[in-house]
Amino acid sequence: MSTLVSDLILARLSSLHPKKIDLSLGRVSRLLEALGHPERHLPPIVHIAGTNGKGSTLAMLHAMIDAAGLRAHRYISPHLVRFNERIMLNGQPIDEARLSDCLDRCERANADQPITFFEITTAAAFLAMAADSADLVLLETGLGGLYDATNVIDRPALSLLTPISMDHEAFLGDNISKIAISKAGILKPGCLGIVGPQPGSALDVIKAHAAEIGAPLLIHGRDWLARAEDDFLVVEDGDTTISLPRPALKGAHQIQNGGLAVMAARHLPSLIIDEHAIASGLRRVVWPARLQRLTQGPLVESLGGMHDLWLDGGHNPAAGEVLAESLGALSAGRPVHLVVGMLQTKDFANFLKPLVSRVASITTVPLPEEPGAGHAAEELAAVVVAENGQANIATSLEDATAGLARRLKRPSLVLICGALYLAGYVLRTNS
Structure with missing residues (x-):
């Protein structure tokens, strides 16, 4: 069939x-x-x-x-x-x-x-x-x-x-x-x-x-x-x-x-x-979308060769803590920039708390292919600002990576995170 x-x-x-x-x-x-x-x-x-x-x-x-x-x-x-x-x-x-x-x-x-x-x-x-x-x-x-x-x-x-x-x-x-x-x-x-x-x-x-x-x-x-x-x-x-x-x-x-x-x-x-x-x-062992480094594909190319792109599907407060604990070893002293989308049913504020002080910027995006299921990028950005973070709003994941490519002037680590739906979209479109 x-x-x-x-x-x-x-x-x-x-x-x-x-x-x-x-x-x-x-x-x-x-x-x-x-x-x-x-x-x-x-x-x-x-x-x-x-x-x-x-x-x-x-x-x-x-x-x-x-x-x-x-x-x-x-x-x-x-x-x-x-x-x-x-x-x-x-x-x-x-x-x-x-x-x-x-x-x-x-x-x-x-x-x-x-x-x-x-x-x-x-x-x-x-x-x-x-x-x-x-x-x-x-x-x-x-x-x-x-x-x-x-x-x-x-x-x-x-x-x-x-x-x-x-x-x-x-x-x-x-x-x-x-x-x-x-x-x-x-x-x-x-x-x-x-x-x-x-x-x-x-x-x-x-x-x-x-x-x-x-x-x-x-x-x-x-x-x-x-x-x-x-x-x-x-x-x-x-x-x-x-x-x-x-x-x-x-x-x-x-x-x-x-x-x-x-x-x-x-x-x-x-x-x-x-x-x-x-x-x-x-x-x-291999397990996709769990602190996975992406080494090829359109999103990687859109960032240019200077930056590393990583992906994680974690989406709850405990996952935020795990990511925060892991960023130091992954970044090796480079600035970290997050790209985040999240389902409306998830607790973004508490996911964000351990991360916001450890990253240089957070770009918020709507969840692709899930109309109405995710937080609006503007809602997520408001939470980032309330936590004293540097927020950027993008209309799509592709818009987010293109914006980072324009703004970043030194080698950085970019981490896409916040939802398995978002991780799945990345793996489908970036293969």
Whole structure:
């Protein structure tokens, strides 16, 4: 089937529920029953939830699995360029024929009943992954955990919790404890959970829930640690200390993500991923739009050869803190100029706070190809000015980079950030 067929089906599926997000397991459970419960026929599953770092952690774990000669399926969201990226079968994006077939089967089985886009496409992912053999499934929650459509899994091989912070407050709650209740919902009785670094209030919730349901935990700071030492990632797992290469992914935060991936690789039941494969995976991992340097394409050319262009899809306050911590090492003393667009549902002011004093200017842009979904560039610029930042307004991403090329007189680092939608547009148009 052609690309057009899957696009048409996806467009129809997006209209089956009046809300984009409606957290519940009833609809997806009904559909999976109609499909013969493909989720019960999957290879062993690593289920991951958290606010930031889920994708990077799974990417590193996937690279380790590959290096060990094992095969894994992976389900993530959202995608950056094409929907096919969400469903990886043995390391490759699902092909158009398989995707269209799985979507069509789900659409027919659903019989026009209300269901969200994420729920029905998650069912399609389960169909696809159940049909192909693999050693493991890497399964990322879409939003939260407890009522996320992926949480129909009864007994994961491992549950992973990345750092929890404020995001999606309208759906998950207005404080860390409430959000942690949702994220901890992926823990299952008798199934090991590995917990990354957490705020105290989140960790209290996780520990209490695990004790209530009988889920054993390995907790960062109690049972394991990850730290950077020179060019190495050092992981302490109980009484064992291993020294590994730093992850290929940039940013100090990738030390903790890498540590969680290492712990997952070491504690997978019935699969052996040795230290050589773990090290190889850390060296080889690739994860687009996470502090990614762009080295070619129209946007790079528009800036001229004097400046470096970087891209990051982070979009919440914790991501702003991570970017701020990473800018010093990336910039090597050069001025940093941000180009920012952001969804209206995101907290731009708190994303900006840790960044504004560390950058020379901030150019705000509307989100391309998402009319009405993003903050107006003028709104974002007003927040920059209120935080005593140097603001510029551009009508488009291309206008922003062209303006910077005219204004910048010394070698600089330009970072496009604030939204995965914006990052996806950059990757589509700049390839």
